Amino acid sequence: MRLDVVTIFPEYLEPLNLSLVGKARARGQLDVRVHDLRKFTHDRHNTVDDTPYGGGPGMVMKPEPWGEALDGIIASGEAGERPTLVVPTPSGRPFTQQLAVELSGKPWLVFTPARYEGIDRRVIEEYGERFDVREVSIGDYVLAGGEAPVLVMVEAVARLLPGVLGNAASHQDDSFAPGRMESLLEGPVYTKPPEWRGRSIPEVLLSGHHGKIARWRRDEAFRRTAANRPDLIEGCDPAALDKHDRRI
Numbered sequence: 001m002r003l004d005v006v007t008i009f010p011e012y013l014e015p016l017n018l019s020l021v022g023k024a025r026a027r028g029q030l031d032v033r034v035h036d037l038r039k040f041t042h043d044r045h046n047t048v049d050d051t052p053y054g055g056g057p058g059m060v061m062k063p064e065p066w067g068e069a070l071d072g073i074i075a076s077g078e079a080g081e082r083p084t085l086v087v088p089t090p091s092g093r094p095f096t097q098q099l100a101v102e103l104s105g106k107p108w109l110v111f112t113p114a115r116y117e118g119i120d121r122r123v124i125e126e127y128g129e130r131f132d133v134r135e136v137s138i139g140d141y142v143l144a145g146g147e148a149p150v151l152v153m154v155e156a157v158a159r160l161l162p163g164v165l166g167n168a169a170s171h172q173d174d175s176f177a178p179g180r181m182e183s184l185l186e187g188p189v190y191t192k193p194p195e196w197r198g199r200s201i202p203e204v205l206l207s208g209h210h211g212k213i214a215r216w217r218r219d220e221a222f223r224r225t226a227a228n229r230p231d232l233i234e235g236c237d238p239a240a241l242d243k244h245d246r247r248i
């Protein structure tokens with residue numbers, strides 16, 4: 001997968017050289033290219049923003065630099081390759097595990113994190129006519145820029161790429177993983193030592209009885225979901241539970 005990011009703070013994307021994403025890059029599974037938006041300005045101050053038409057607070061990112069940056073990136077693609085553009089914004093569709101799964105199947109993502117009050121709408125219109133443009137929110141709050149959302153989305157997508165996450169099975173049971181655990185939160189996890197500050201491990205986890213363990217985990221997932229995310233349970237039909245679990 002190729003990932004391009006256009007930003008006025010390239011150093012903000014340094015974390016993409018670390019850990020899981022860093023290793024995937026080193027292995028050649030991910031081709032990550034970060035572009036400094038200011039390199040696509042031509043005035044003495046490398047201006048990327050200006051006052052909003054119609055007045056109001058803050059500044060808006062000018063369309064010209066984005067146009068030059070995106071045209072250059074698209075032109076550098078393999079013949080005929082078409083990118084999916086991802087625009088982090090509080091007014092976008094929710095970023096979910098399902099969307100992460102969808103994006104992990106794309107060959108080329110271009111992220112356009114904005115600062116200020118956002119990017120001139122004509123940029124979205126211009127590229128939306130020719131490419132798949134997704135305006136995506138990572139949550140209902142406003143940040144100073146879209147770079148942190150890019151780190152979030154790249155990590156969520158990269159860990160789904162085959163061979164990137166050590167133990168492939170471990171994202172089947174992710175919270176929100178489509179299918180089995182459609183919309184349940186993960187229950188509690190434990191590891192050695194068997195006793196820590198007088199606190200032991202739930203007996204069932206030491207029983208070796210895989211059926212009972214699966215049932216206990218399912219019950220704990222329901223318990224935690226009911227406590228923290230009752231909205232996820234409303235639509236959940238217990239009868240739709242994995243038949244295997246119910247048989248125990």
Ligand SMILES: COc1cccc(COC(=O)c2cn[nH]c2)c1
Binds near residue numbers: 090
């Ligand atoms: C593109 O327009 C804007 C405007 C304002 C801030 C931002 C940065 O993104 C966020 O704040 C965000 C993304 N998901 N949740 C919050 C982008």
